[in-house]
Amino acid sequence: MDEHGERQFAEYFAAKRDSVRRTAYLLCGDWHRADDLAQTAFVALHRRWHKIRDRDATDAYLRKTLIRASIDESRRPWRREQQTERLPEPEPTGVRLDEQVATRADLMAGLREVPPKQRAVLVLRYFEGLDVAGVAKVLGCSEGNVKSQTARGLAHLRTALGEEVETHG
Structure with a gap:
């Protein structure tokens, strides 16, 4: 890759690394694994950077690579072990700290x-804000599959949380 391409990639990486890392954390629930998943996605993107003609599609490619890496990693036998996690430091908001931590911990556990x-x-x-069509495109499946996976996923999450899960969107 030429110097201009390297500079473009470095700028893209700097702009996206934190959001990709957060998304990876939501997928796996572990900051160290999230770092590994984000790195895997960015390395794959770097390999293809010179072939990308439509820079508007870069986010979609990166997201798809991250999701696939997460699913592939979860299939490995040693990933079926139970892990205990430490929560990241929550950002200050108007919500009481104990309520915010409990909510985040419950959601991550769920x-x-x-x-x-x-x-x-x-x-x-629900965290990246994609519509059904966008999710289908990222995962390479039908919109009907996305809808059924969403329904099943929400049912699993409701069971895990032991309460009704609100979904806005």
């Missing part, structure tokens, strides 16, 4: 109970 593909659909729909 997401870990959802199967990987369903978790990917939920993260893309």
Whole structure:
């Protein structure tokens, strides 16, 4: 890759690394694994950077690579072990700290109970804000599959949380 391409990639990486890392964390529930997943996605993007003609499609390619890496990683036998996690430091908001931590901890614990593909659909729909068509495109499946995976994922999450899960969108 030429110097101009390297500079463009470095700028893109700097702009996107934190959001990709957060998305990876939502997918796997572990900051160290999230770093690995984000790195895998960015390395794959770097390999193809010179072939990308439509720079508007770069986010979609990166997101798809991240989701696939997460699903592939979850299929490895050693990933079926139970892990305990430490929560990241929450950002200050108007919500009481103990309520915010409890909500985040409950959600992350619930997401870990959802199967990987369903978790990917939920993260893309409700945390990344993609519509059904966008999720279908990222995952390379039909919109009907996205809808059924969303319904099943929400059912798993409701069971894991032991309460009704609100979905806006």
